[in-house]
Amino acid sequence: MKIYKKASGAQGIPIVPMLDILTILLIFFIVHTEFKRQVNVLQLTLPQTHHLAGERGDNTQVLLEIAANGDLALSGRRISRDNLRDALLQILREAPQTRLQVAAADAASLSSLMEVLDTLTAAGLRVEQVPVRINYSAE
Numbered sequence: 001m002k003i004y005k006k007a008s009g010a011q012g013i014p015i016v017p018m019l020d021i022l023t024i025l026l027i028f029f030i031v032h033t034e035f036k037r038q039v040n041v042l043q044l045t046l047p048q049t050h051h052l053a054g055e056r057g058d059n060t061q062v063l064l065e066i067a068a069n070g071d072l073a074l075s076g077r078r079i080s081r082d083n084l085r086d087a088l089l090q091i092l093r094e095a096p097q098t099r100l101q102v103a104a105a106d107a108a109s110l111s112s113l114m115e116v117l118d119t120l121t122a123a124g125l126r127v128e129q130v131p132v133r134i135n136y137s138a139e
Helices: 015-032 081-094 110-122
Strands: 061-066 072-074 077-079 099-105 132-135
Touching: 061 110, 072 081, 077 081, 081 110, 099 110
Parallel strands: 061 099, 099 132
Antiparallel strands: 061 072, 072 077
C-alpha cells in the first residue's frame, strides 16, 4: 500500500529575497542619481558698462531711528519725542509721497517703539504700511 503525503498548500511569496533586491535597487538609484547642479552649457562674456546714464533714486524715504536709550533721530538729526509729530506733519505737508521707515536698535525697549508707533498714528500715518526694522547685534 502506498501512502501519499498531501502536498502542502500554496507557497507564500518569498519576502526576504524581495527585500534584498529592493535594497540593492535603492542603493543603485541613490548612487546614480545626478544631483542638481548648475551646468554652464554656454560660456558667455557679458558686456560691461562704465558710464550709464540713469535717473537718480527718489529721495522720498525718511528714516526714523530709535536708539537703545530711547533717543530719536529723524533723517539723521536728533529730535525730541514732543517734536516728532510736528516734524512728521511738516515732512508730509512738503512731500506727501514720502515713505517712512523705522529702525530700532536691538536694545531699544518695546515701550519706546510703541510710543513712536502711537505718534506715527497721531500724525496720520498708517502704521501697518511703515516698515519697522530691528537691528540685531552680531554678538
